[in-house]
Structures are given as structure tokens and as C-alpha cells.
Amino acid sequence: MxxxxxxxxxxxxxxxxxxxxxxxxxxxxxxxxxxxxxxxxxxxxxxxxxxxxxxxxxxxxxxxxxxxxxxxxxxxxxxxxxxxxxxxxxxxxxRVAVPLPFEMHRPALNAGLAAQLDHAALALRHPSRAASLRIAAAATKGFREALEAQRFVEIHTPKIVESATESGANVFKLDYFGRPGYLAQSPQFYKQLMVGVFERVYEVGPVFRAEPSDTARHLAQYTSLDAEMGFVTDHRDVMAALTRTLAGMLGEIGGETRIDGEIPAVHFSEALRIAGAPADEPDLAPAHERALGEWALREHGSEFLYVTGYPMRKRPFYTHPDPADPTWSNGFDLLFRGLEIVTGGQRLHRYVDYVAALEKQGEPLGPYAGYLDAFRYGMPPHGGWAIGLERFVARLTGIANVRETTAFPRDLNRIAP
Amino acid sequence: MxxxxxxxxxxxxxxxxxxxxxxxxxxxxxxxxxxxxxxxxxxxxxxxxxxxxxxxxxxxxxxxxxxxxxxxxxxxxxxxxxxxxxxxxxxxxxRVAVPLPFEMHRPALNAGLAAQLDHAALALRHPSRAASLRIAAAATKGFREALEAQRFVEIHTPKIVESATESGANVFKLDYFGRPGYLAQSPQFYKQLMVGVFERVYEVGPVFRAEPSDTARHLAQYTSLDAEMGFVTDHRDVMAALTRTLAGMLGEIGGETRIDGEIPAVHFSEALRIAGAPADEPDLAPAHERALGEWALREHGSEFLYVTGYPMRKRPFYTHPDPADPTWSNGFDLLFRGLEIVTGGQRLHRYVDYVAALEKQGEPLGPYAGYLDAFRYGMPPHGGWAIGLERFVARLTGIANVRETTAFPRDLNRIAP
CATH class of the missing domain: 2.40.50.140 (Nucleic acid-binding proteins)
Structure with a gap:
């Protein structure tokens, strides 16, 4: 039957x-x-x-x-x-022959987070826990479908890399056939290189951060939703593609939060003024982000807000400066309910600009040789973004601890199950 | 404009x-x-x-x-x-200011594989190289869509694990906040646990093998297309879902190779006879697989052939035996043009069976504690499969070296770019 x-x-x-x-x-x-x-x-x-x-x-x-x-x-x-x-x-x-570590039939799972994580295979069966994993699956599906409708091609990039380059610290070191290797902290360089092949690319995959702090927002492994696109005028083309992609993600999730039309954007200097911060602050503190979230909701009826033009000195070396004033960058963050959930921007695309940017930071070119190679052989103006899947789901669902939005979290103290 | x-x-x-x-x-x-x-x-x-x-x-x-x-x-x-x-x-x-390492405008890329891999960001722009990455993207899209149409839910599982359990050797070791960690060789255990949550799950993600041999078929990182499903009668339900999924993959790729209807299946003992191998051979050698591929084409007009019932002693401990004769397993391989491209089967689902299977192999239970936990708390009969994306694309396109079917291969000698 x-x-x-x-x-x-x-x-x-x-x-x-x-x-x-x-x-x-x-x-x-x-x-x-x-x-x-x-x-x-x-x-x-x-x-x-x-x-x-x-x-x-x-x-x-x-x-x-x-x-x-x-x-x-x-x-x-x-x-x-x-x-x-x-x-x-x-x-x-x-047949179950042992007592359960916690009751599964209550509407809420009445067990501490540690017990839930210790018995993750059981805890995740609870409808409340399974629901956020279903939302993550829907978000990922919406991400891919929206990007494929915009000509993006899926790629798979190496998770073991030769140099601990981008953001240097907080990298996991491993033994790669007798020599040192590192777990990739992001597919940033590889997705840029692949712009040379497909113009528009995306990747959904794990990234690794040896984050020594044990907070509700950090995971040692998380799922990064990465995209990169060529032949852009500047970061605004990237933001338009991201807005469309986020709308697709939220549509696939099917909840109340939606994006119809454009997301408001403010320049970083204006954002400081709105948040009541001193004009020479180099970055937005969490309190500033919260104030901006409230402002966007009040002034624009939007739970989302782009902040553009972050100061160059706070963005990575591959960030493209604002041609009108190179103190500012063509980089942006997207705030969702007053918290940054996406970072993106336009990148440098000329070899000479990369050499100058690395020299300015006092960094040798050697560790970047494989990356720079692509720029010697011609790359178009391009940009992209990365969304942390778990943080996005946590913000959307109101879950306070990002560990509850992934099946088997990895952190400073946890490597099992 | x-x-x-x-x-x-x-x-x-x-x-x-x-x-x-x-x-x-x-x-x-x-x-x-x-x-x-x-x-x-x-x-x-x-x-x-x-x-x-x-x-x-x-x-x-x-x-x-x-x-x-x-x-x-x-x-x-x-x-x-x-x-x-x-x-x-x-x-x-x-502007390109340096000579190219090889010419890009010829119909075929006239450069050795080493030069192509050294300058991957350039070589991949050649239409012949880009084409196989597009096929990989289409295969992956077809895999996901066919599975979602069959109620499978996408999951993301840890790539850093506590124990070098499954297949033991050939595992990359890393420093996980001062203690040992290992790169996951497959999501096998995790996808089984998630059957307890969603009944049917799939994952597309990187797996890692510290493969010490430098062959045309081995990569240190490859993309595994994994699926697992619960409430099966036996491995034949798994094969039916796989056949439907493969048909979807080939349909999305849109080439001449298609699957219409069923794929022929032979039992391992029959396969030995067809291949002219001794009846007590424990596994199929490459020559046997080739002979079976020829036989399937000749007798069934099929480029695909399931071989079922591999001997239990050659399959992993979690394999479900054939209830009618426990010498044989409910495991299968799928051959494509005489080469294995998928391994799958029914798994054990009762805790006591896992304990007995590990004891039989003389393995301690400790390293498997997180895995076994799920089976203590009730798991349905289930099974699944794994497809190596790069091998599948290589076999489909006739590319001899699997390194040409991935953007930035990792092997015994290569960790960059």
C-alpha cells in the first residue's frame, strides 16, 4: 500500500x-x-x-x-x-528504548540551547527548529532563481587556499599534503576571477572564520550567498541586482516581509548625521545602525536601508573608491531592521590599481599572485555582495542566536555533533 | 546607453x-x-x-x-x-599590458594543462573550458529541481568534523581552536540525521579527500551531489528517485544523452558473470565495469547500468544488508559508459544494528556518538546516494582529466590559484 x-x-x-x-x-x-x-x-x-x-x-x-x-x-x-x-x-x-533528553511534543521546545545542540538530530525535528531551516532553504532557492533570471552562472570555488590573505587573522590552518593550507574565509577573489569567464556569477557555499569570540552572532562555519557581476557603471548597478535578488528570496520564503520596488539609500556621511554620530566616525556602531533602521522605517516605511560610500580606510583593499572623492568608497552595506546583513560594493578592476592599493597597505604582492593574474589579462568594472545566510534568517525570524538557524553549528567551543 | x-x-x-x-x-x-x-x-x-x-x-x-x-x-x-x-x-x-601566456583566439586552447591551471582565470575564459563549467552548473540546477519536485529539502552541513571516521585515512587535519579537527570527506552522517527532520534532504557542497595519488580522476576537493530519503522499502526506492533525478540533470544540460524510463539493473553476482570475472571477486575492477558498460549498451541500448547487491564486506558499516541473504548488501553503484559515477544504497536505521555493525568491525562507539544519537531516538528505513559532480561532467563530455571540469582544482601538488 x-x-x-x-x-x-x-x-x-x-x-x-x-x-x-x-x-x-x-x-x-x-x-x-x-x-x-x-x-x-x-x-x-x-x-x-x-x-x-x-x-x-x-x-x-x-x-x-x-x-x-x-x-x-x-x-x-x-x-x-x-x-x-x-x-x-x-x-x-x-523503537526508542531510552528516555528522550527533552520532551518533543510541546508547542515550544523546552530545552536549553546547549542540550538542543548536543542532541541536534533530535532537537531539529521539533517543528519550531525545523521551520527556520526550511526558511533557510527557501531563501537559498530564491537567491539562486533570482540570480539565474539575471544571467548569473553558478560556480564552485576552492575552500582550501594557499595564503591567509583577506582579513588575515581568524583563519583555520591545515596540513595540506605536508605544507600549510588555510580554509577560505570567503570566495571573494575567486568570484571576481570568474567575472572574467561568465560576467555574472554566484556561489552558495561554506566559509570559515576562526572567530575567537563566543557571541550570539558568530559561527566558525556559515553559509555565504555570494554574487559578483561585471560591466557595471558603479555600485548602484550592484545594489539594483541585489534588491531584485532579495525580493526573490523574500518572495520564495513567502512571509510578510517583502520588497516592492526600491530600497532607500543614504550616503555614509548622511547616515552619521541621521544617527547623531560625530562627522569623523570611520564606521557605524550597532547603536547607529539601530537608529538608521528606525529612521528608514519612519521616513520611508522601509525595513531595509542601503548605506553607501563607507570611508575607504575601513573597507578592504580591493574596494573601488568614489571617483568624485576617493576618501569615500563605492562600497555599501544593507541594513535590515537596523542590522547589517549584506556587504557589497564595486571592486577595483585594473591591475595597476591593485598594485597601488596593496603597496599603500604595505602588503607584498606575492601572496596575491594568482588573484592579480586575472587583472593583468583584462577585467571589466565589476562588483558584488555577500549575504550571511544564518544571520539573514535570524534577523528575519527574530531568532536571537544564530546557532538556532543552522543545523549543526560550529563555534569556539563546539565541533560536534 | x-x-x-x-x-x-x-x-x-x-x-x-x-x-x-x-x-x-x-x-x-x-x-x-x-x-x-x-x-x-x-x-x-x-x-x-x-x-x-x-x-x-x-x-x-x-x-x-x-x-x-x-x-x-x-x-x-x-x-x-x-x-x-x-x-x-x-x-x-x-588594457592588457603584458603578453598572454597562451593564445586565446584559436578554436582549441593550445596550451598544456599545467599552464592552463597556472593561469586558470585566463584559460577558463576560453569557450571550450567555460563550456564544461556551464554543464556543471546545469547539472547542479537539474539535480536540485528534480529533487525539490520530489519533496527533498536542501540542507547545509558542517565541513569541519571532530573525528576522522568514515574511511579513516586520506583526511585533512586542521587546528580547530587549539584542538584537532578534520575536513569532512562526505556529508553522509549528517544527511542521514536530517532524514529524521525532513524525511528527504539533499546537499550540494564541497567534500575533501587527502588523496595521495596524482591521477586524472582524483581531486582533493570536489563537489558532491548528495541526497538521502526516508520511508523506503529498500534500495530500489532510492534507485527510482536517483533515476528521476539523473533524468532531470540530463534534461537541464540539454545534450544528446538522456534517460527515458528505467535504467537496467543487474545483481552483483550476475555482473561478475557478465564481465567474465571469477564468482568470488569481492568488487568490480575497471575492466569489469567497462565490459558491463558494453553489455548494457548491447543488450539494453542503455549507457547507464545499475549494479546492485555488492558484497557487504566491501561496503561501509552503515550499509543495510539484503534481508534475504546478508552476504549481499542493499547497496548499488550506477555505471555510466562503463564507469561508476554514483554510489548509493539503503542504510541501517536501527540503533542496535549500528552497534552490532561497529562491533563487528572492531570499532569503538565513541567517535560515532553524535551520529548514533539520532538512531537511539527513532529513524525510518532510509537510503541515498552521492554523485561526484566533476566525474559526472568529465564522463558526459569525454574530458579525460577531471581537473578540466572544475575551475580551480586542488590536488596533491596544487593549492593555487
Whole structure:
């Protein structure tokens, strides 16, 4: 017999025999009747048990045991979707023989974060935890589809690199066939090189930061949604593509937060004024970002705000300066509810500009040889962005700790499961 | 002025002024006229230069320099798609000031593999190299779409793990905040755990093998297309989902190789007989796989062939035995033109079976604690597969060396660019 999903029950003919399968989410063993709630990937089914032999079987099958239930579809206004299953035959697929570390059948998962992470494979089954992973999957799908509609091509780049170049510190070192190697902190250089091949590229992949601080915002591995595009006039072309991409992500997620039309943008110097910060501040502090978030909502009715033109001295060496005033950059951040969730901008594209930028920082060219090679052989004006998937989902859902938006987080203290 | 792509030229009104942009693929500086071939992500445009000042400009702009060309659409039967551009104004976006390490304008890339890999950012621009990366992108897109149509949910799993468990050797070791960590050789355990959450999951991501042999088939990092599904009867349900997924991949690639309907399957013991191997061989040698490929084409008109029931002693400990004869497994390989490109099977799903399997191999349970935890708390019968993206593309395109099917390969001797 073909198994059906819990969500398909309501469309079945009353009186028909069907088979469902899933986890025992909850048993309610009353005196004359027992109720069994079976959880599958789609939702829940209610099974009514009155036969003594089946009741006895159910008493042995504790919560999270996996069962297949063949029973009759019966109308009951009290049951989920007005349908329950009666007269069941239960086939045991997997029996749980130990107590669960925490209860799974409550509406909220009543367990500390450490316990949840220690038993992640169990905790993630709770609908509240699974929901944010589904949102992450939808965000990623929306990201890809919006980019492919804009001619971007998917790439896969190396996660093991020769030099600890970009942002230098906080890099994981490994033994690469007897010589040092490092885990890539971003696909930045590679996605730029691939602009030379496909003009527009994107990558969804892991990046690694040996972040020594144990905060609610940092992960040692996270999923980076990267894009890079060539033949731009400046960073505004990049922002337009990002806006369209974010709209696609939010559309795919299907929640209340949407982007219709443009996202407001303010220059960094104006942002400082709005946030009440001194005019010579080199960066935005969290309090400034929050103030800007409130301002954008108040003045523009927008939960999103671009801040453009960050000072060159606070942006990486490959950032393209503002041609009108090279103190400022063609770099931007995107704030969402007063928190930075995307960083992007226009990059340098001429070899001589790279050589000058690295010399200015007192950096040798050697470690960048493979990267600079592409720029010797002709690269168009280009720019791009990176979105941290987990932070984006956390901000969207209101989850305070980014560890709850990924299945098996890695941090300063955690490398398992 | 809005830039158009080379492929849009043929649909423009003759006599209209348009702007294109791209790389100088080739210059032909004849006595009275010069021809400029501009390459963009979509193809090629031909530009005719007769004006002395523009000719002089073009003489400075060597191949691979990046230009924007504004010119008049002119009919010419000799030109690509019957259209060329005349009376151009050329704006230089990036100038190449050094000789190229190899010529880019020949139909085939006339450079050794080492030179191509040393200058990957340049070599990949050659249409022959870019083509296989586009096929990889299409394969990946087809993989995801076919799986999402079958209710699979995308997951992201850790690439840094605590134990060098599965297949033990050939693992990269790293310093994880002062203690040892390892790069994941596959998402096998994690995707199994996530069957407990979503029933059906997939991941496209990098896997790492510290493969000490320098062959045309091995990479230290490759892209693994992984899927795992719960509530299966046995490995045949997994093969049916894989067949449908492969059909989707080949459909998205759009070449001549397609899958319509079922893929033939033979049991391992039968495969040995067909290949003329002794009945007690524990595995298929490359010559056996080739013989089976020829047989499948001859007998079934199929380039694909499943071999099922590999001996348990040659499969990993988590493999589910054949209930009818536990000498054989419910594991399978998929051969494509006589080469294994997919490995899969049904896995154990009961905690007690895992404990017995590890004990049989004399392995301690400790390193597997996080993995086994999920099975203590109830898991359905399940199975899945893994496809190596680069090997799949190599086999499909006839490319002999897997290094040519990825942008920046990593191997025993190469960690850059």
C-alpha cells in the first residue's frame, strides 16, 4: 500500500483505508481510548486506538519511535483538519528504548540551547527548529532563481587556499599534503576571477572564520550567498541586482516581509548625521545602525536601508573608491531592521590599481599572485555582495542566536555533533 | 546607453547605433581595414574599423583588453549571424599590458594543462573550458529541481568534523581552536540525521579527500551531489528517485544523452558473470565495469547500468544488508559508459544494528556518538546516494582529466590559484 502524507488525509474519502508513516509525536493513553499523534515531514495525523491488542502495542512504543499505521479515514470535527484515523494496524519501524533528553511534543521546545545542540538530530525535528531551516532553504532557492533570471552562472570555488590573505587573522590552518593550507574565509577573489569567464556569477557555499569570540552572532562555519557581476557603471548597478535578488528570496520564503520596488539609500556621511554620530566616525556602531533602521522605517516605511560610500580606510583593499572623492568608497552595506546583513560594493578592476592599493597597505604582492593574474589579462568594472545566510534568517525570524538557524553549528567551543 | 549582448545583435534594426562590451578576442589588422572580434558571456561580435584614429587606438589594445564599443548595426552575410558593427567608437575599460601566456583566439586552447591551471582565470575564459563549467552548473540546477519536485529539502552541513571516521585515512587535519579537527570527506552522517527532520534532504557542497595519488580522476576537493530519503522499502526506492533525478540533470544540460524510463539493473553476482570475472571477486575492477558498460549498451541500448547487491564486506558499516541473504548488501553503484559515477544504497536505521555493525568491525562507539544519537531516538528505513559532480561532467563530455571540469582544482601538488 502506498503511504500518504498527513496533509493528504483531509482529501481522502471517508471510510477509506490508508497508510501513513512517521514518528510518534505524542501518545495520550486514557482509560478507554488512546490517541496517537503521528508526525511526518508535512504535519500531524491523529490516530484513535480502542482495540486492546493495539493499545498494548502502543504502550511499548514510546515517543519518537517510527511507525507505519494502516487505518480507516474517519470524520471528526475535533481532529486536525476534521479527519482522524480509526481501527489502526501499527507496524513498528524503529523503537526508542531510552528516555528522550527533552520532551518533543510541546508547542515550544523546552530545552536549553546547549542540550538542543548536543542532541541536534533530535532537537531539529521539533517543528519550531525545523521551520527556520526550511526558511533557510527557501531563501537559498530564491537567491539562486533570482540570480539565474539575471544571467548569473553558478560556480564552485576552492575552500582550501594557499595564503591567509583577506582579513588575515581568524583563519583555520591545515596540513595540506605536508605544507600549510588555510580554509577560505570567503570566495571573494575567486568570484571576481570568474567575472572574467561568465560576467555574472554566484556561489552558495561554506566559509570559515576562526572567530575567537563566543557571541550570539558568530559561527566558525556559515553559509555565504555570494554574487559578483561585471560591466557595471558603479555600485548602484550592484545594489539594483541585489534588491531584485532579495525580493526573490523574500518572495520564495513567502512571509510578510517583502520588497516592492526600491530600497532607500543614504550616503555614509548622511547616515552619521541621521544617527547623531560625530562627522569623523570611520564606521557605524550597532547603536547607529539601530537608529538608521528606525529612521528608514519612519521616513520611508522601509525595513531595509542601503548605506553607501563607507570611508575607504575601513573597507578592504580591493574596494573601488568614489571617483568624485576617493576618501569615500563605492562600497555599501544593507541594513535590515537596523542590522547589517549584506556587504557589497564595486571592486577595483585594473591591475595597476591593485598594485597601488596593496603597496599603500604595505602588503607584498606575492601572496596575491594568482588573484592579480586575472587583472593583468583584462577585467571589466565589476562588483558584488555577500549575504550571511544564518544571520539573514535570524534577523528575519527574530531568532536571537544564530546557532538556532543552522543545523549543526560550529563555534569556539563546539565541533560536534 | 544600455549595453546589449552579442546574441542580441542579430535582432537589432539595421542602421541602429548600439553599444556592446566585452573582451578583445581577436584583432585582424589588415592594410586598409581592421576587424575586431569582441567576446562577451553570450558569444562574439564582429566590429569593422576603417577610421585611422580608431585603428591607431586598436593597435594599442591587445587581446583580452576589455572595451565598450558603440557602433552601427550593419548587414553582412559574411559576418557571424549576418550582422557586424561599423563606424565604432571604442572606450577602453581595461588594457592588457603584458603578453598572454597562451593564445586565446584559436578554436582549441593550445596550451598544456599545467599552464592552463597556472593561469586558470585566463584559460577558463576560453569557450571550450567555460563550456564544461556551464554543464556543471546545469547539472547542479537539474539535480536540485528534480529533487525539490520530489519533496527533498536542501540542507547545509558542517565541513569541519571532530573525528576522522568514515574511511579513516586520506583526511585533512586542521587546528580547530587549539584542538584537532578534520575536513569532512562526505556529508553522509549528517544527511542521514536530517532524514529524521525532513524525511528527504539533499546537499550540494564541497567534500575533501587527502588523496595521495596524482591521477586524472582524483581531486582533493570536489563537489558532491548528495541526497538521502526516508520511508523506503529498500534500495530500489532510492534507485527510482536517483533515476528521476539523473533524468532531470540530463534534461537541464540539454545534450544528446538522456534517460527515458528505467535504467537496467543487474545483481552483483550476475555482473561478475557478465564481465567474465571469477564468482568470488569481492568488487568490480575497471575492466569489469567497462565490459558491463558494453553489455548494457548491447543488450539494453542503455549507457547507464545499475549494479546492485555488492558484497557487504566491501561496503561501509552503515550499509543495510539484503534481508534475504546478508552476504549481499542493499547497496548499488550506477555505471555510466562503463564507469561508476554514483554510489548509493539503503542504510541501517536501527540503533542496535549500528552497534552490532561497529562491533563487528572492531570499532569503538565513541567517535560515532553524535551520529548514533539520532538512531537511539527513532529513524525510518532510509537510503541515498552521492554523485561526484566533476566525474559526472568529465564522463558526459569525454574530458579525460577531471581537473578540466572544475575551475580551480586542488590536488596533491596544487593549492593555487
Amino acid at each position: 502506498q503511504r500518504i502524507l498527513s496533509t493528504e488525509l483531509a482529501t481522502q474519502e471517508i471510510g477509506r483505508e490508508v497508510t501513513i508513516a512517521g514518528w510518534i509525536h505524542r501518545r495520550r493513553l486514557l482509560k478507554s481510548v488512546a490517541f496517537l499523534i503521528v508526525r511526518d515531514a508535512a504535519g500531524f495525523s491523529q490516530v484513535v486506538v480502542t482495540e486492546p491488542a493495539v493499545r498494548e502495542q502502543l504502550e511499548q512504543l514510546t515517543e519518537e519511535s517510527v511507525v507505519e499505521v494502516t487505518a480507516v479515514v474517519t470524520a471528526n470535527e475535533q481532529a486536525p483538519n476534521g479527519v482522524e484515523l480509526t481501527g489502526p494496524a501499527i507496524r513498528e519501524l524503529s | 544600455q549595453r546589449i549582448l552579442s546574441t542580441e545583435l542579430a535582432t537589432q534594426e539595421i542602421g541602429r547605433e548600439v553599444t556592446i562590451a566585452g573582451w578583445i578576442h581577436r584583432r585582424r589588422l589588415l592594410k586598409s581595414v581592421a576587424f575586431l572580434i569582441v567576446r562577451d558571456a553570450a558569444g562574439f561580435s564582429q566590429v569593422v574599423v576603417t577610421e585611422p584614429a580608431v585603428r591607431e587606438q586598436l593597435e594599442q589594445l591587445t587581446e583580452e583588453s576589455v572595451v565598450e564599443v558603440t557602433a552601427v548595426v550593419t548587414a553582412n552575410e559574411q559576418a557571424p549571424n549576418g550582422v557586424e558593427l561599423t563606424g565604432p567608437a571604442i572606450r577602453e575599460l581595461s
